[in-house]
Structure formats: C-alpha cells, structure tokens
Amino acid sequence: MNSDQDVRMKTLLQQALPRVEGQPEPEHDLWPAVLRKMDARPAPPPLVDWALVAGLVAFVGFFPAAIPVLLYYL
Amino acid sequence: MNTHPYIRAYLAGAFVPTLVLPLLLTVFIVVRIVLKVPVPIELAMIFPMAVVPSLFGLWNMIYLATRDRFHQPIGLHGAVLPLLLAPAGATLASCLGVLVLGSHGATWFQACEIPYTLIVPGFLAALAGYYLVWKYIVGFLNRMQGIA
Numbered sequence: 001m002n003s004d005q006d007v008r009m010k011t012l013l014q015q016a017l018p019r020v021e022g023q024p025e026p027e028h029d030l031w032p033a034v035l036r037k038m039d040a041r042p043a044p045p046p047l048v049d050w051a052l053v054a055g056l057v058a059f060v061g062f063f064p065a066a067i068p069v070l071l072y073y074l
Numbered sequence: 075m076n077t078h079p080y081i082r083a084y085l086a087g088a089f090v091p092t093l094v095l096p097l098l099l100t101v102f103i104v105v106r107i108v109l110k111v112p113v114p115i116e117l118a119m120i121f122p123m124a125v126v127p128s129l130f131g132l133w134n135m136i137y138l139a140t141r142d143r144f145h146q147p148i149g150l151h152g153a154v155l156p157l158l159l160a161p162a163g164a165t166l167a168s169c170l171g172v173l174v175l176g177s178h179g180a181t182w183f184q185a186c187e188i189p190y191t192l193i194v195p196g197f198l199a200a201l202a203g204y205y206l207v208w209k210y211i212v213g214f215l216n217r218m219q220g221i222a
Contacts, residue, residue, distance in 0.1 A: 049209070052202040059199040065186045066196050071098045072122055072167075072182070073159050073200060074091055074207075 079221045080135050086215035087134025090207055091127040098122055105185070113183045117170040121163050129159065134212060138221060148216070152208020156200045 060067055102115045137151045167173035167182070174181045179189040188196065216222040 045210075049206060052206055056199050056202050056206070059195060063188075063192060063196075066188060066192065066199070068101065068186055069182050069188060069196065070200060070203065071094065071101065072118065073156065073163055074094045074098075074122070074126065074203070 079138060082219040082221050083134045083138040083216070084131035086131075086212055086219055086221070088127040088131035089215055090211055091122065091130050095122060095127070102183075111185050113185055114170075114172060118167075118172050118183050120170065121166050125162065125166075126159065129155070130212075134216070138216075147209070148213045149205045149209030152212060153201050153205040155208075156197065156204050160197060160200065 060070070099115075099119065102113055102118060105111045106113045106115055133152070133155050137146075137148060140146070141148075141151075164173055168175065172183055174184070176187075179187050179192075181187045213222065
C-alpha cells in the first residue's frame, strides 16, 4: 500500500467513523492502571476460610473413619 | 465466548467430583483387595459415580441462573448442597445395605463405624468442605470459563 492509498484510507476511515464529541481523550494515561491491575495479586483468603480448613483437617485427623464417608459425598 | 453458558456451568460444577472419583475408587480397591476388607465397592460407588457429579453440575447451572436475582455467594450456594445430598446419599446407602443403622452408630461400607455423636460435627465438616470447594475451585473454574 503506497502513501496515496494510506492517505485515502485515512480519509475514508475518518469519514466513516463518527467524530467523538466532548473530551476525546482521558485526562491521564490509563495504561499504568491497567498494568497495575494485571500485576496485582489476588487477595489472600480470609481468616474464616483458614479456620474452616483447620476445622476440617482437625475433624479428619481426629476421626479418620469419617474420611470415606466424606469422600462418598464428593 | 458467550455461547452455551449452562453447558460450561455444568462442566465446571462436575469437575471436582469427577476428579475425586478415581481417587475414591483407588481407595476402595486398595481397602478391598490389598487390605482384604469386605467392602461392597460396587454398591458403594453408585451414589458418588451416578448422582454426585450430575448434581454438582446441575447445582452450578442453578447458581448461574439465579445469581442475578439472589446475589448469593458461590460458597454459600455450594454449602447448601449437602442439605440435599446428605439425606439422599444416606437413603440410597441404607437401601443398598452400604449404610447400616445400629443402636450406637451407623456402619458405613460394612467397615467404618461412625457414632451418632459424630453426625453433627461430620455434617458441619461437610458443609465447610463444600463451602471451600465451591468458593475456591468451582468459582475459579467459573471465572476461567467466563461465566463468573
């Protein structure tokens, strides 16, 4: 595609797409925020969930005969 | 990818029991063949193999269908499932002879005797297990499939 075709394509695209009224660009660069969100680690599980895990492990540890019954339901 | 969300919900829900089933089968086979414990494996496997995976999948489909109306957390939604599964599983197990109710406790698989005093803690443990499985595993699978 030569430069004349580039210019023609640009003109056609500008004619085809509606003009954005008002503020055409955001006030600040949004890309750093996107990167921060992508790099952010998920929140750690709440303490209640750890307590439930501990309770479950304790129950299974104290009553290992219940393990097959629990697996029966999973 | 917004097509067939209910099929994806079913598959995400059925994932965990489908994964646990071979483990359960291995445990039962080891107990029966290696340890020579006379466990009625063919009867014991009916409920975990035929009912639990399907019910997990259907329960996740129900979650997908109702979450916009009730806004229930997926962990709590999953924790309700033992309320249905426990009586259904116990009834089927009792009919098949896998569960025998005695005077002091229930005997599962003709090998594991569970005293009645353990029923409430065991049920609470099941609730906790289901809550965690649904919150962290099924929820993760739902997010991965774009239906969370």
